Amino acid sequence: MPLLTATTSERRSAVIKALGHPSRLRMAEALMQGEQCVCDLKELVGSDMSTVSKHLSLMREAGVLNCEKRGLNIYYSLACDCLGEFLRCVDKLACGGNKNTCC
């Protein structure tokens, strides 16, 4: 946590970093189809529950996810419907290296 106010680039990079891990990204992608509880997401990525929980908290703190407790479970969901567009941008950036095949 920065002592003083974060710069724009710092705030932005916190969000970007939150999505820049394969497991976190996979979970976020899965949430595009609707909310899921922690144990479902644990199944998806196959890590320890505590690891998954920490990944989810990190994304929630970055503002990317929301969560809500209902019954025994905690359901996580995307805070914003813009992940699809984000991924389209990423895929375009991803093929900057091989321009011939895409972009």
Next chain:
Amino acid sequence: MPLLTATTSERRSAVIKALGHPSRLRMAEALMQGEQCVCDLKELVGSDMSTVSKHLSLMREAGVLNCEKRGLNIYYSLACDCLGEFLRCVDKLACGGNKNTCC
């Protein structure tokens, strides 16, 4: 580096990670106004030249940047014109946490 072929999420997260560092992001943002040489970017972020060079190589390997040597300098530029759109998505995601003010 993964031994076998990277999954989609792994490929995507490599690109995302490349932009998920304040200095790297600031440099990429600066390049939206056109190519710049390493020493200009060093001025911008204020780190050691070798650090800046490594950041730039990382982004180039991720496919985000291109570089070209002309005269004594090496000029880096964005490989894709989609960074602006990417940042708009990031800013939308960034304020998922405080929905009232944005999104």
Next chain:
DNA sequence: CATCTATTTGGCTAAATAGCCAAATAGATG
């Protein structure tokens, strides 16, 4: 109220990343 279940938190170790310095490189210039 005791217990059970899903999740989070704390604590720790291992792995990845960042940053600096010094040395190497590649190309320009005298």
Next chain:
DNA sequence: CATCTATTTGGCTATTTAGCCAAATAGATG
């Protein structure tokens, strides 16, 4: 060809991040 300049690479240490286990928590249910 010697040298100078911009950049990269190697090597190292410090910091951050990831992941697991065990313990704590919060709420549901008997």
